[in-house]
Amino acid sequence: MLVKTYGSAVFGIDATTITIEVNISIGINFILVVLPDSAVKESQQRIKAAMKNNNYKYPGKELTINMAPADIRKEGSTFDLPIAIGILAASEQVLTDQLEDFLILGELSLDGNLKPMKGILPIALQAKKEGYKGLIVPLENASEAAIVQGLKVYGMSCLKEVVDFFNGDESFLPTEVPSFDSSNFQADNSVDFSDVKGQMAIKRAFEIAASGGHNVILIGPPGAGKSMLAKRLPTILPPMTIDEALETTKIHSVAGKISKEAGLVTQRPFRKPHHTISDVALVGGGGYPQPGEISLAHNGVLFLDELPEYKRTVLEVMRQPLEDRQVTISRAKFTVDYPAGFMLIAAMNPCPCGYFNHPEKECLCGPGNVQKYLNKISGPLLDRIDLHVEVTPVSYDELSSKEGELGSAQIRERVIAARLVQENRFKSDSTVHCNAQMSSQQIREFCSLNDASAEILKVAMNKMGLSARAYDRILKVARTIADLENFRDIEVKHMAEAIQFRSLDREGWAS
Numbered sequence: 001m002l003v004k005t006y007g008s009a010v011f012g013i014d015a016t017t018i019t020i021e022v023n024i025s026i027g028i029n030f031i032l033v034v035l036p037d038s039a040v041k042e043s044q045q046r047i048k049a050a051m052k053n054n055n056y057k058y059p060g061k062e063l064t065i066n067m068a069p070a071d072i073r074k075e076g077s078t079f080d081l082p083i084a085i086g087i088l089a090a091s092e093q094v095l096t097d098q099l100e101d102f103l104i105l106g107e108l109s110l111d112g113n114l115k116p117m118k119g120i121l122p123i124a125l126q127a128k129k130e131g132y133k134g135l136i137v138p139l140e141n142a143s144e145a146a147i148v149q150g151l152k153v154y155g156m157s158c159l160k161e162v163v164d165f166f167n168g169d170e171s172f173l174p175t176e177v178p179s180f181d182s183s184n185f186q187a188d189n190s191v192d193f194s195d196v197k198g199q200m201a202i203k204r205a206f207e208i209a210a211s212g213g214h215n216v217i218l219i220g221p222p223g224a225g226k227s228m229l230a231k232r233l234p235t236i237l238p239p240m241t242i243d244e245a246l247e248t249t250k251i252h253s254v255a256g257k258i259s260k261e262a263g264l265v266t267q268r269p270f271r272k273p274h275h276t277i278s279d280v281a282l283v284g285g286g287g288y289p290q291p292g293e294i295s296l297a298h299n300g301v302l303f304l305d306e307l308p309e310y311k312r313t314v315l316e317v318m319r320q321p322l323e324d325r326q327v328t329i330s331r332a333k334f335t336v337d338y339p340a341g342f343m344l345i346a347a348m349n350p351c352p353c354g355y356f357n358h359p360e361k362e363c364l365c366g367p368g369n370v371q372k373y374l375n376k377i378s379g380p381l382l383d384r385i386d387l388h389v390e391v392t393p394v395s396y397d398e399l400s401s402k403e404g405e406l407g408s409a410q411i412r413e414r415v416i417a418a419r420l421v422q423e424n425r426f427k428s429d430s431t432v433h434c435n436a437q438m439s440s441q442q443i444r445e446f447c448s449l450n451d452a453s454a455e456i457l458k459v460a461m462n463k464m465g466l467s468a469r470a471y472d473r474i475l476k477v478a479r480t481i482a483d484l485e486n487f488r489d490i491e492v493k494h495m496a497e498a499i500q501f502r503s504l505d506r507e508g509w510a511s
């Protein structure tokens with residue numbers, strides 16, 4: 001008898017349905033298995049053991065298994081369950097009438113238990129798109145699959161339960177579908193900008209950064225509050241939309257980072273990889289490619305604390321993704337893309353000892369060493385950072401002050417308003433959402449200057465010795481500052497404020 005079951009393979013962050021055909025013809029007493037991938041071949045051993053240990057008969061007749069499409073890599077072990085159910089159905093131990101309604105997914109252990117797997121969300125989304133009634137998944141993955149509305153998701157713990165289900169046992173209930181309200185998609189509220197005393201200028205810089213989606217570097221001595229400030233950036237970003245949440249969750253799903261209870265990722269990610277991180281762990285890759293930290297930060301924030309400590313190669317591999325907002329991983333036979341649209345926030349000391357330009361303490365490094373330290377991150381990476389922010393420690397008086405501080409909710413309100421202005425501006429271009437993402441052409445179109453603003457920019461370029469590369473950065477930031485006030489034109493005051501954020505471009509900053 002010929003039976004079909006349906007599984008799924010994930011490629012990048014999208015899934016493809018795989019049809020599994022199992023055929024058993026009577027009479028000939030040997031087994032022939034046609035399986036496309038060595039990993040899938042290994043699953044035959046597990047399936048056999050799981051079936052025997054649960055007192056099902058493994059057919060001793062000619063058994064043929066085909067998987068289509070043939071040209072797609074079917075790595076991994078998630079085909080154990082659909083193959084096992086296919087064999088059981090072809091040998092008349094499982095009823096076939098519901099098999100065409102479900103995608104079946106899961107790895108079997110030898111005793112027949114189901115193990116959780118990666119990439120369930122993209123599979124569930126694909127199942128919905130293709131009109132399947134539902135999914136059979138390992139219990140641990142049920143809440144993640146149930147994110148997708150309109151699918152019946154059955155979380156199962158072992159092979160026997162799945163067999164009983166298809167044989168008509170009606171005691172299994174689909175996983176409750178949670179309802180999502182994106183107005184609740186707030187950031188982690190255990191931290192808030194009101195925790196930060198004083199630092200009004202820095203809070204203002206963060207407001208601008210969050211509004212325009214600009215990358216930021218914080219430069220200042222140890223203890224100035226750089227790490228504290230960076231951690232609070234997500235609290236002033238607009239809440240994620242449902243689409244953003246789904247996209248971010250897909251990446252976390254493929255990386256196997258969704259906890260059993262969590263389901264949808266509703267908070268913007270804040271990823272803070274340690275400076276010992278490898279290239280692959282940061283941007284993604286590996287034999288069976290996996291998304292890296294920059295993709296896990298998609299729609300959120302990537303924080304690189306103590307930037308000069310990172311290996312130079314690590315910083316180099318980030319350049320392309322910073323530009324493209326996605327990362328492409330190429331292998332001999334295929335390439336995969338992972339989204340990587342994140343806000344970069346970096347922090348560093350101004351010099352090895354940390355006290356260069358400090359109001360009270362003395363720097364012991366010597367000018368040569370200061371420059372050498374800065375050169376570690378110079379050039380291409382710095383080129384992609386719009387805002388250079390110098391952080392000086394607050395005074396004791398400010399630290400001990402009892403006054404109420406400007407908090408995240410207030411800042412976020414203004415950020416959201418400025419984002420609305422930008423949404424309107426970029427309505428016709430679905431790839432650009434905020435000012436930081438403007439192409440050179442869009443900069444020419446949307447950042448035209450009146451004579452007065454053009455003049456102060458020119459003076460600043462000359463007087464401060466700003467490089468040509470600073471020019472576009474300043475225009476983008478000035479645009480955002482004008483948007484915060486809902487001004488159509490970039491005025492002198494907007495320009496003047498934007499110019500302050502290029503301290504690292506200043507010729508001789510550290511000499």
Ligand SMILES: Nc1ncnc2c1ncn2[C@@H]1O[C@H](COP(=O)(O)OP(=O)(O)O)[C@@H](O)[C@H]1O
Binds near residue numbers: 195226227229
């Ligand atoms: N403006 C501030 N308001 C409140 N606490 C501060 C402020 N600046 C620094 N601190 C305190 O100092 C600690 C060290 O700051 P941190 O963010 O680690 O500094 P950095 O990263 O610049 O070395 C913080 O955890 C916080 O307790």
Ligand SMILES: [Mg+2]
Binds near residue numbers: 228305347
């Ligand atoms: Mg720090």
Ligand SMILES: [Zn+2]
Binds near residue numbers: 351352354355356
């Ligand atoms: Zn120093």
